Amino acid sequence: MLILQLFQGIYTFFLNEPAIAGGRVLLIAVGFLFIYLSYKRVLEPLIMLPLGVGMLAVNGGLMVFEAGQMGNLFVNPLAGNAEEIMYFLQIDFLQPIYTFTFSNGLIACLVFMGIGAITDIDILLAKPFMSLFLAVCAELGTILTLPIAIAMGLLPNEAASIALVGGADGPMVLYGSIMLARDLFVPITVVAYVYLGVCYAGYPFLVKIIPRRLRAVEMDWRTIPQVSPGAKFAFAVITCAFLCVLFPVAAPLFASFFVGLAIKESGVLRFIEFLSGPLLYGATFFLGFTLGALLGVDIILNPKVLILLVLGVIALTLSGLGGIAGGLIYSKISKEPFNPLVGIAAVSCVPTTAKVAQKCAAAVNKKAMILPFAMGPCVAGVITTAIITGVYISGFVGEAPIFFRIFGS
Amino acid sequence: MVLNSLLFTFIAYGIMLVIALCVAAIIKGIAFIVQRGGKAAAAGTGKKES
Numbered sequence: 237m238l239i240l241q242l243f244q245g246i247y248t249f250f251l252n253e254p255a256i257a258g259g260r261v262l263l264i265a266v267g268f269l270f271i272y273l274s275y276k277r278v279l280e281p282l283i284m285l286p287l288g289v290g291m292l293a294v295n296g297g298l299m300v301f302e303a304g305q306m307g308n309l310f311v312n313p314l315a316g317n318a319e320e321i322m323y324f325l326q327i328d329f330l331q332p333i334y335t336f337t338f339s340n341g342l343i344a345c346l347v348f349m350g351i352g353a354i355t356d357i358d359i360l361l362a363k364p365f366m367s368l369f370l371a372v373c374a375e376l377g378t379i380l381t382l383p384i385a386i387a388m389g390l391l392p393n394e395a396a397s398i399a400l401v402g403g404a405d406g407p408m409v410l411y412g413s414i415m416l417a418r419d420l421f422v423p424i425t426v427v428a429y430v431y432l433g434v435c436y437a438g439y440p441f442l443v444k445i446i447p448r449r450l451r452a453v454e455m456d457w458r459t460i461p462q463v464s465p466g467a468k469f470a471f472a473v474i475t476c477a478f479l480c481v482l483f484p485v486a487a488p489l490f491a492s493f494f495v496g497l498a499i500k501e502s503g504v505l506r507f508i509e510f511l512s513g514p515l516l517y518g519a520t521f522f523l524g525f526t527l528g529a530l531l532g533v534d535i536i537l538n539p540k541v542l543i544l545l546v547l548g549v550i551a552l553t554l555s556g557l558g559g560i561a562g563g564l565i566y567s568k569i570s571k572e573p574f575n576p577l578v579g580i581a582a583v584s585c586v587p588t589t590a591k592v593a594q595k596c597a598a599a600v601n602k603k604a605m606i607l608p609f610a611m612g613p614c615v616a617g618v619i620t621t622a623i624i625t626g627v628y629i630s631g632f633v634g635e636a637p638i639f640f641r642i643f644g645s
Numbered sequence: 646m647v648l649n650s651l652l653f654t655f656i657a658y659g660i661m662l663v664i665a666l667c668v669a670a671i672i673k674g675i676a677f678i679v680q681r682g683g684k685a686a687a688a689g690t691g692k693k694e695s
Contacts, residue, residue, distance in 0.1 A: 364672040368665040372658075379658050383651040392650060467679045474671055482664065616665075623664050627657045643649040 244299040248306055252298075259533035260295045267292030267528070270430075279433035280588075282517070283406070283524040287429070290528020310529040313422070333526050341414050343523050344407035345492035350516020351407070351618075352472075352496020353508055355586060359612030361463040361471060366566060367582075371616035373562025374582035377402025377555030378624050385547050390540065392639060393417050396628040398544055401428045402551035403621030404435065404585035410523070411489055412625045416632055422530045423541045427548040429527070432585050435552060439580055439592045440599075442556045446576050450567060452601035453575040457608040465501050472497035475619075483626025485634070490622060555583045559613075581610035584617025 240247045249257045270288030274281035294310045301307050311330040315321045324331045337343040360367045378399050385395030397416040400409045401424070409428040413421035443451070476494030480487040499507045535541060563579020577597050581590040590610035597604035631639040 361672050361676070364669040368669050372662055372665050375658070375661065379654045382654050383647050386650045387647045392646070395650065463676075464679055464683075467675050470675045470679070471672055474675065475668055478667065478671065479664075619668060620661055620665055623661045624657060627660055631653060631657070639649075639653055643653070 241300075245296050248298040248300065251300070251306065255537070256533050259536050260298065263295040263531060263533060263536065264292045267295070273433075278437060279430070280436075282520050283429050283527075284433055286521055286524035287426070287528035287531075290525045291531045294529045294532055308532075311526065313530055330526050330529050333522050334530070337519075337522070338526060339414070341411045341488065343519055343526075344411035344414075345488050346515055346519035347407040347523060348489055348492035349496040350511050350519065351586060352493040352498075353500045353511035354516070355497060355500070355615055355618075356611055357468055357471065357497065357615055358463050359460060359608060360615045361467060362461045363609075363612050364616075366570075367612035367616035368620070369566060370559060370562045370579050370582035370613035371584070371620040373565070373579065374555050374559035374584070374613070374617055375403065375620050375624055376558025376561075377551040377553065378621065380554050381547055381551040382628075384550060385543075388543050388547065390543065390547075391417075393632040393637075394420055394540070396632050397421070397424055398427070398547045399551060400621070400625060400628065401431065401548045402555040403617070403624060404432055404552060404555060404583045404589070405618055405621050406432055406585075407523075408489065408618075408621050408625050411486075412629065415485070415629045420538075420540065420544070422527065423535050423538065423544050426527055426531060426535075427544050429524075431548045431552055432588070435556075435583075435585060436588050436592060438552075439556055439583075439589065440596050442553070443560060443577055443580055443592075443596050446560060446564065448600055450564070450576050451597060452604060453567070453573050454601065454604050455573055455575055455578075455606050455609050457605055459572070460608060465503070469498060469501040472501060479619075479622065479626070483623070483630060485629040486622060486626035489625065493618065493622070552583070556580060559583050559589075575604060575606045575609075578606055578610050578613060582613035582617050584614060584621055586614050586618060587611065589617075590614040 249260065252260065267288045270279060270284050270291065273279040274285040274288060294308055297308050298306055299308065309328055311328050311334045312324045313334060315324045321335055325335060381399035381402050382395050385398050386392060390398065394417040397413040397420060400412040406429050410421065410425045413424040417424065472494045476490055479490045496511050499511060559579040559582045560576065562582060563576030567574040567576045575597055577593045581593045583589045590607055593610040594607040597606045631637060
């Protein structure tokens with residue numbers, strides 16, 4: 237046993253209770269699985285690869301500290317008061333990232349700045365009603381998952397937090413869950429990112445409910461009107477101001493996304509390169525790695541995690557169905573040929589769902605080029621999800637949450 | 646509680662719908678102003694040339 241103490245990661249397996257030791261083994265195995273699936277491009281490698289490495293490292297690297305306490309040298313999310321935080325800032329190597337970028341939602345805002353700087357809003361501005369109509373339909377999961385989650389035993393703020401998975405925006409889920417249900421933000425964000433990665437594989441099966449002849453409809457992208465950079469710049473600035481005035485609680489998210497857009501459209505090349513390169517990918521890397529390091533065994537021992545796993549699937553499936561229904565309705569009312577597959581892109585998850593729409597259209601008709609049209613609802617989905625996030629945060633947190641003021645506690 | 650939350654989600658959906666319409670109106674308004682600005686600029690250039 238003495239020699240085992242030299243290898244503390246193994247030694248702590250013998251000190252742990254069987255359930256905890258088993259949980260550690262399971263999480264290490266899941267970490268390996270995430271890494272493998274990322275390597276094979278089944279899951280999004282940008283986020284899931286560092287997440288997988290973080291997961292297996294934190295669950296393997298458990299050690300014994302003074303007074304027989306067990307812990308790791310990665311991060312301690314439970315550090316509460318200033319003295320504790322100062323202590324762990326000097327001990328845990330990811331603690332500065334967690335304390336200064338996770339606990340205040342900054343990491344989500346940094347990712348959003350980068351996303352804004354790479355987002356193309358031409359179709360949204362050329363066809364605003366089509367884009368926003370489909371995006372509103374594709375929020376079905378974000379809406380209906382809330383009462384379903386409450387029926388399954390979650391608290392209203394926790395239910396609102398997991399319902400945001402239906403909006404299919406990772407940074408938005410992270411920001412929303414930090415605001416709404418801080419205790420559950422790690423499992424909720426991980427559920428969101430894992431499922432968003434799986435969307436690319438799952439939605440092609442869901443869209444098969446659309447008749448094949450409708451999936452094959454060709455759309456003429458040459459009919460899309462040109463939008464001037466000035467109009468796009470004005471849209472970014474005015475809409476940012478409008479949404480910030482309406483929802484100050486989600487203003488950091490709006491400001492981050494629209495400042496990225498404004499910089500892209502203003503053509504300030506140095507800033508565009510910075511936001512869309514080092515900032516976006518640096519933030520995404522540390523987001524994935526720190527999330528992985530937060531996925532300790534105590535997370536899976538929480539009985540609410542199983543409910544969150546089920547609700548994540550429900551939210552994304554309902555949003556997908558809402559988007560498909562919107563696509564079918566719009567194809568009926570549109571005067572021009574319209575492929576209802578564009579509706580699935582409104583679920584958002586820029587640009588994954590737009591790529592799914594194009595892939596599914598091309599599978600039945602090689603000439604069908606719907607990607608340019610799909611990008612409009614895809615971006616509109618970010619805006620509608622941000623609005624819902626603002627409504628939910630206003631509704632469930634703060635001094636006097638609006639939900640409880642309307643319906644009582 | 647479930648019924649209350651369902652009602653709340655309907656309210657939330659309505660709010661989102663109205664705001665989405667406002668965003669669409671902002672886009673249309675910007676397009677209109679830009680188009681008018683473009684026409685005015687073109688007319689100004691035409692007058693200069695004549």
